[in-house]
Amino acid sequence: MFSKRLHNLLPLPFAALLTACFLTACPSSPDDKAGGETPCPRAEDGASLPSPVCESLSEDGLLPPEPLTIRSGRIKNGEPLAAALVRLGLSSGQSSEVIRALDGIFDFRRSRPGDQLRITFQGESPNVIEYRASMTREWLVTRGADGRLHGEARTIEASTEVAQVDITIESSLYEAMRAAGEDPSLSIDVADVFAWDIDFYRDLRRGDRLRLIVEKERVQGQLLRYGDIIGVRYIGGLVGDKTYLRYKLAEGGEGYFAADGQSAKKAFLKSPLKYTFITSTYGGRQHPVLGFHKQHQGVDLRAAEGTPVWSVADGTVVKAVKNDRAAGNYVVLRHANGMETYYLHLSKFADGLRPGLRVQQKQVIAYSGNTGRSTGPHLHYGMKRGGVFVDPMSQNFPRAKPLPEAELDRFHRQTEEVARQLLGLDGAPSRPPVPEAQTPASP
Numbered sequence: 001m002f003s004k005r006l007h008n009l010l011p012l013p014f015a016a017l018l019t020a021c022f023l024t025a026c027p028s029s030p031d032d033k034a035g036g037e038t039p040c041p042r043a044e045d046g047a048s049l050p051s052p053v054c055e056s057l058s059e060d061g062l063l064p065p066e067p068l069t070i071r072s073g074r075i076k077n078g079e080p081l082a083a084a085l086v087r088l089g090l091s092s093g094q095s096s097e098v099i100r101a102l103d104g105i106f107d108f109r110r111s112r113p114g115d116q117l118r119i120t121f122q123g124e125s126p127n128v129i130e131y132r133a134s135m136t137r138e139w140l141v142t143r144g145a146d147g148r149l150h151g152e153a154r155t156i157e158a159s160t161e162v163a164q165v166d167i168t169i170e171s172s173l174y175e176a177m178r179a180a181g182e183d184p185s186l187s188i189d190v191a192d193v194f195a196w197d198i199d200f201y202r203d204l205r206r207g208d209r210l211r212l213i214v215e216k217e218r219v220q221g222q223l224l225r226y227g228d229i230i231g232v233r234y235i236g237g238l239v240g241d242k243t244y245l246r247y248k249l250a251e252g253g254e255g256y257f258a259a260d261g262q263s264a265k266k267a268f269l270k271s272p273l274k275y276t277f278i279t280s281t282y283g284g285r286q287h288p289v290l291g292f293h294k295q296h297q298g299v300d301l302r303a304a305e306g307t308p309v310w311s312v313a314d315g316t317v318v319k320a321v322k323n324d325r326a327a328g329n330y331v332v333l334r335h336a337n338g339m340e341t342y343y344l345h346l347s348k349f350a351d352g353l354r355p356g357l358r359v360q361q362k363q364v365i366a367y368s369g370n371t372g373r374s375t376g377p378h379l380h381y382g383m384k385r386g387g388v389f390v391d392p393m394s395q396n397f398p399r400a401k402p403l404p405e406a407e408l409d410r411f412h413r414q415t416e417e418v419a420r421q422l423l424g425l426d427g428a429p430s431r432p433p434v435p436e437a438q439t440p441a442s443p
C-alpha cells in the first residue's frame with residue numbers, strides 16, 4: 001500500500017501527517033469545488049476530538065507546534081497551477097518554489113480544470129502540497145529535513161475484487177441498479193451483454209431478477225470503475241432464463257457464452273436503441289412499441305431525443321439523408337444476405353457517417369430524435385428482407401458460431417465457479433416466458 005511507501009520516503013512527521021490525512025479527509029469529494037480551510041482544533045478547545053493530523057504533530061516533541069491549516073480547492077478553467085497555488089494562500093515566491101520542485105516530474109500541460117489541490121500549512125509555511133488528477137494519479141510536494149520542497153509522482157495501485165450483485169426489477173434496469181447501491185452505469189454494461197436477446201427498454205417485467213458477477217476496481221475502498229462482467233443471469237417474465245459467462249478463447253479473443261457453448265451474439269441485435277441513462281427521463285417506464293403496420297413499414301420505438309442508435313448488424317451505409325420531409329434525418333444500412341435496415345426521425349448522425357462507410361454491429365451511427373413527420377420523440381426502425389419490409393421485432397436470427405466442441409471442457413473448467421454462483425439465483429421466472437407463437441387451447 002502506498003501509505004507504507006510514504007513512511008519509507010518521508011521524514012516521520014510528514015509521513016504520519018499524510019497517512020492520517022489520506023485516511024480521513026483527502027479522498028476526492030465532489031463538492032469541495034469552492035475550496036475550504038480546515039484549521040486544527042487546539043487542545044484547549046476541547047469541543048471536538050483533535051484530528052489524527054494534529055495529534056501526530058504534537059507527539060514529535062517540538063512544542064509548541066505551529067498551528068496546522070489545510071486548504072483545498074480545484075484548478076479552475078484556464079488557471080495555471082502557479083495561480084491556483086496563490087489563490088489557495090501561497091505567496092508568489094512559495095508558488096514558484098512548488099513549481100520548481102515539480103519541474104521534470106509533473107507535466108504542467110496535463111493540468112486540467114477540476115484537478116484537486118490540497119495544501120497543508122504549518123504556520124505560514126506550505127509543507128505538503130498534494131495534486132490529484134484522478135484516483136490513481138497524484139503528485140506530492142513535501143518539505144524535507146533540509147527545509148526545501150521536493151516533488152514526486154505517485155501511482156496508486158487499484159485493487160480488483162469480484163463482486164456479486166443481485167437486483168430485482170421494479171421499473172427499469174437503471175433504477176434497480178441504483179437501488180442495489182451500484183453505479184447505474186453498470187446497467188449499460190449489462191444491457192451490452194444481452195444486446196442480442198433482451199431489449200432493456202421493452203422486455204422487462206416487474207419482478208424480473210438479475211445476478212451479476214462483476215469485477216470492481218477500488219482505490220482505498222472507493223469504487224474506481226467496474227471491470228469486466230464475468231457472468232450474468234437474467235430471469236425474466238417475458239424473456240425467460242438466460243445466463244452468459246465470459247470466456248477467453250484458446251485461439252485468442254473473448255466473448256460471452258451460455259453453459260452449452262452457444263454464443264450470446266446473433267447476426268442482428270434485438271433493438272437498435274442502445275440502453276442508456278437518457279431514457280430515465282421517462283420515469284423508467286417501458287417504452288411502448290406503436291406496432292408494425294405494413295403501410296408504415298417499420299416499428300416506432302419511443303425514445304428520448306438523443307438516445308444513441310446502434311447499427312443492428314455489420315453493414316454499409318447506403319443513405320444518410322438530412323431533412324427529408326417525411327423521414328427527417330434518416331439512415332439506411334445494407335447488410336449481408338440482402339438485408340437492409342432503416343432508422344428515421346434522427347436528431348443527428350454520428351461523426352463521419354456517410355454513404356459507403358462500413359459500420360459494425362453495435363456501432364453508434366446516430367441519435368434518435370423527432371425530425372420529419374413525427375409526433376413525438378421516437379425512432380422509426382424498419383427492416384427489409386429480400387426487398388420486402390418485415391416486422392424487425394419478430395425476426396429470428398441465428399446465433400453466432402458456438403464454442404468449438406473441443407473447447408467445451410476448457411470452457412466449463414474456467415467458468416465452473418461463476419456458473420455455480422449464478423445457479424444460486426434459483427426459482428422460476430415471475431411469469432413463464434411467452435411462447436413464440438401462441439396456439440389457443442381448444443375447448
Ligand SMILES: [Zn+2]
Pocket residue numbers: 296298299300379380381
Ligand atoms: Zn414510424
